[in-house]
Amino acid sequence: MKTSAKKSTPTRKKPAKANGVKYPDIQKDLEGQRAAILAEAGVVLTNPTGLEVFPDVSDQASAEADQHFSFRIRERERKLLKKIDEALGRLATHTYGICEGCQGDIPYKRLKARPVTTLCIECKTSQEEAEKSPR
């Protein structure tokens, strides 16, 4: 009987960034979405169909560029971008995946499917029902 308690399974550490995030893959998804939106906005920015952003040496230049930039992101994307930023912020502060309605854990499956969500399905459903509010 071999009593070598050593299990020779090499601790294969995943090459994930060790930043202590609870859902590293969701963080990746969010960052990917964010990059995609920004890239799309960047395409619009460099497309000379309207106003061009003139590089300036003044301090105002970046602020103005920001303004142009946000103008050119469509409202819908801007909202999504905000949600993504908020979700990334919650990931960073370890408050991600907690339902704003009931303070319960939002199931991973739901987070994966809709990473910017702040409500579990039950709370979301009751919120939607309240919004519909049949009169």
Ligand SMILES: [Zn+2]
């Ligand atoms: Zn809930």
